[in-house]
Amino acid sequence: MHPIRSSALPATLSRRRLLQAAGATAACSLIAAPAFAQTRAISLTLPWVVNGSNYWPMVGKELGYFKKRGIDLTVSRGNGSVAAAQAVANKQFDLGVVFFGGTLVNMARGLPLQALATVGYDALMGNLVLEDSPIRGPKDFEGKRVGTVATSAESPYWTAYAAKTGIDLTKVTRQQLDARLIERALMDKQVDAITAIGSSSIPVLDSLGVKTRFIPWANAGVQLYAAQVIARRETIDADAGLCQAMVDGILESVVYTLKNPQASLEILYKAQPEIAMAKGGKENAVISQGLAQATMVAPEAMQNGMGYSSIPTLASMISLAAKAGALTADAKPLRPEDLATNRFVGKIKLSAAEWDAIKKNVAPYNKMLGIA
Template sequence: MSAARPPAALTRRRWLQAAGAAGAALAAPAFAQTRPISITLPWVVNGSNYWPMVGKELGFFRKRGIDLTVSRGNGSVAAAQAVANKQFDLGVVFFGGTLVNMARGLPLQALATVGYDSLMGNLVLADSPIRSPKDFEGKRVGTVATSAESPYWAAYAAKTGIDLSKVTRQQLDARLIERALMDRQVDAITAIGSSSIPVLDSLGVKTRFIPWSAAGIELYAAQVIARTETIQADPGLCQAMVDGILESVVYTLKKPEESLEILFKAQPEIALAKGGKENARLSQGLAQATMVAPEAIEHGMGYSSIPKLAGMISLAARAGALRADAKPLVPEDLATNRFAGRIRLSTAEWDAVRRNVAPYAKMVGMA
């Protein structure tokens, strides 16, 4: 849907002042009228992306003059396209989706980074003999050609010395890839850890994750994105949305169990599904493990490292994730820190978060 205009009684100038344009205090006044704003998630609502719903339930957006509608997505690439096409005002999209679409010329930019590791890697069963990169040789590796991580498998292999001519690559349907590993039709799969680990765990299948980030093959994860025209014309809206989302993220970091109860109340089908609660808890913990990063700790929530973005552009180009005719990308165009860094956690708060996410960080090789 197109971005809605503020009601007549709420002028643009009053909106910019009230919504907290750059430099305004973080606390926002109560609003007699609110502005309807829509946001899309990258996929179905789950523990790795539900924080805008938490903020909606707790009034973090309403106090900033926003009546927020949260919708599920159909993958980060499609979600980013939906924002660019004005179906939604903003989006929560994994960096890879934004990168691909910006290389196609779509006018998008990230306003804040929430997750700092997309958790690309290989997933194997707990009893698998695969322990090191060279162990993949002679094995069958399942992958989904259209998945976010698939293009980077070859980059990981090149970086770690895997001879892919000795690896059988098996193309799988996205709906069947975890089942193929579970049934031992393949020896390993390429995966996004926060997606595939909870699926198998909810089925009682124990796995081990081999992270590609250990070899320097990494991308940012969830980011808040908007159209460049929205950023230029409505910085007050962008600031209010970033602040509302990051306040929501911090709440889930500090109160993970209370946050999940909000999710189960808002999406009761999750709690009713077999293994649904544990799936949500696990996907939340894995996503939160990626939020503990120097960028957020040193510069404040939402901050993006421009030098790291440059390296990610180079990695995507080498991996073939970008089309040959892709638009040249400038790191500063991919993300702005204009709206980030206003919300910060104390050292003691970060220490508490680290303790909470330690078991999940261990699951994906981050601890």
């Protein structure tokens, strides 16, 4: 995997201006950075290609949030959350940003991982239909063709959503599609709907000028956490100082992007110029960032501080995954407290006014997601 390195900022967005803006986040109650005897080179994998939903560690790298904590951070793209979690477990990376479903599957296989912080609280599983589709409610899927990718994160939970909402799946034609073609299949009306992760598929189609409607499974109680910061258990046990420094740096980065979405995207475009040059690249980044940020506004973070994981909620998600068949029959029994720890989080807290401003920013994306 090739490291993704940040470059100098454009003249219109100087490093000094960004750092001044970052200083405005003092109300976040940031803790003092741990002091290491010497700078440590640390590697982090993202869950997928760099995009607006996952690039915030790169922002923190550019703004010096990791450097001031004695960390020389290298950020690499991933190849899906399951593979990214495996790469952390196999010591290819020190830590990772991985969707909860990928961590859950790998821990059920016996890999010694744990989440240090939760960043996104809804994986945005659901169905995507064209804007003028006659599918308005769950029963409208009957008699229709629904495309899905068997290996995609949301695919196993389609049956759980159907069971919750009374869809008779014997009346639904399920069409297996290639991951590279699923959005095209909906666009070309080869299928009437697809199963999707909203933050992935909506920006792709929107950047092509295709208007869609998202039917979120979370409204029916079929919901998983999204992005989490993970590490090996041995790293957590032996190097708590590193874990704390990384969590603090990542969460500080997340807060900056929440408060300064456009300035953050300028950092992304400079670090990954191909995004800005690609047709629809900037539009995709703006939407994927907005959708991901909508999932960060949750009671867990608002009441307990950035990064907090609800252990009872994790317990219900384990049960959901088991019933949906997302875990193999020989899966290792899991306790919710094994999946995540809150020992490194809760130190960065936003005020009610700050949350209100963020809610206003993400309101258009909640509408796009059809979130109740």
